[in-house]
Amino acid sequence: MDQAQKISSRLEGYRNKAPNERLDQLATATGLSQGDSAALAGQGVLTVERANGMIENVIGIFEMPMGVATNFTINGDDILIPMAVEEPSVVAAASYMARIARDNGGFVTSSTLPVMRAQVQVIGVTDPFGARSRILGAKERIIETANSRDAFLVKLGGGCKDIEVHVFPESRRGPMVVMHLLVDVRDAMGANAVNTMAEAVAPIVEEVTGGSVRLRILSNLADLRLSRATVTLTEQSLATKEFSGRRIMDGILDAYEFARIDPYRAATHNKGIMNGVDPVVVATGNDWRAIEAGAHAYAARSGQYTSLTTWEEDKEGRLVGTLEMPMAVGLVGGATKTHPAAQAALRVMNVKSASHLGEIIVAVGLAQNMAALRALATEGIQRGHMALHARNIAIAAGATGADIERIAAELARLGDVRTDKARELLEQSR
């Protein structure tokens, strides 16, 4: 398919189809090849042989469900979003909020340049501020040496662009000086690229400071590499049969304020955001530990751990949600290139750059936060979430085939989603 061709992410009735029908519809909508379809279906495309080349002491493959979030419109373009996740209701919740958002014009996203930090730790200096000046004086030499280690990245327009020096005059191990290389890593996650540069410049740093270099490693607090998403929603578009739009809006605003002021709530609130972020990070073969570390460090950057999103009311009385967070994801390197499903997932979304991928991911994170707050502030999380979780409970109780949906529906109807109850219902029907 012509990749410039617009697709519709509004796939009515998608939830009621069989997995192979959904895959066919996705392939038709996005012009996927048979190979990509097979990779997304998990049909033995990641072989044990390939896995053995990815990590150590391999014994097999750990499988996870792959779903597709529907209804997303981002910067005016419809997009279908693969999500690899084990938790029920996540894909449904994202799709639901994206449906509301699309009626309001969808999500608007942006990002900074893909600049990562690498840290070079220096100890054994008695004049840390003098050492800082000498490092800054050697800036051109340091940048040149760093860039000599990745001519290809420089050719792509990336490379080391600047340095910073942070001084800790009173650490428990004496004065400490930490130099940061600021590296535009283009479409890479960038860890290996910046770590190579940090190791290459260490001798210069030792020479000019007179100290000893210890650690040379990227920082996962990627606060110069941010992705942002915004959604603006009218009161009417939020209304349901049970709750007015105003009631839902106030509920979301109160829920946000709770997360903003209370770290105990903020941790759960941000977990809800990561419910949307991580599945897309995983589906595209990216390093979710790096994203998690960056997210929570960024949430604590003021000294108090707080919400990653904001929710406000604008002058027209509309609800405005935003999410800004570090987004160190890549399209090249790591498992993004070696896992066949990751490449297929990128093609489903027609991803053009690492920044583009980061923006898609934060839009899903924002949608997921909105879903959780909407549910929590009104009917509670259990009705929607447990109704879908009931299928897991039915399987755990021994249900197979058509019994899974039947027992799950009965558990949800009774409002008693427990394994004991599922076993009882199964026995009654045998």
Ligand SMILES: CC(C)(COP(=O)([O-])OP(=O)([O-])OC[C@H]1O[C@@H](n2cnc3c(N)ncnc32)[C@H](O)[C@@H]1OP(=O)([O-])[O-])[C@@H](O)C(=O)NCCC(=O)NCCSC(=O)C[C@@](C)(O)CC(=O)[O-]
């Ligand atoms: C679960 C829903 C969406 C049900 O909500 P509902 O009102 O029962 O949904 P509906 O049947 O009216 O359907 C509305 C739309 O939702 C989607 N949808 C609905 N059901 C499905 C399905 N089976 N499969 C696929 N899509 C589904 C679908 O897009 C559908 O529209 P359609 O496209 O069909 O016209 C809602 O209750 C919800 O959003 N709940 C929140 C769920 C959630 O946040 N789950 C995350 C796990 S809980 C957690 O870990 C985090 C938390 C909560 O602690 C974070 C925090 O505290 O902040």
Ligand SMILES: NC(=O)C1=CN([C@@H]2O[C@H](COP(=O)(O)OP(=O)(O)OC[C@H]3O[C@@H](n4cnc5c(N)ncnc54)[C@H](OP(=O)(O)O)[C@@H]3O)[C@@H](O)[C@H]2O)C=CC1
């Ligand atoms: N703290 C952390 O988060 C750490 C994470 N990691 C791991 O590092 C891996 C990611 O490292 P990363 O450096 O991204 O991966 P790679 O080193 O595998 O790939 C990046 C390289 O790909 C080449 N490249 C090709 N096309 C492009 C392009 N369009 N844009 C940019 N570079 C391009 C570049 O140079 P060239 O071709 O010249 O090599 C670049 O250096 C992940 O697996 C992660 O888990 C590792 C250490 C620490």
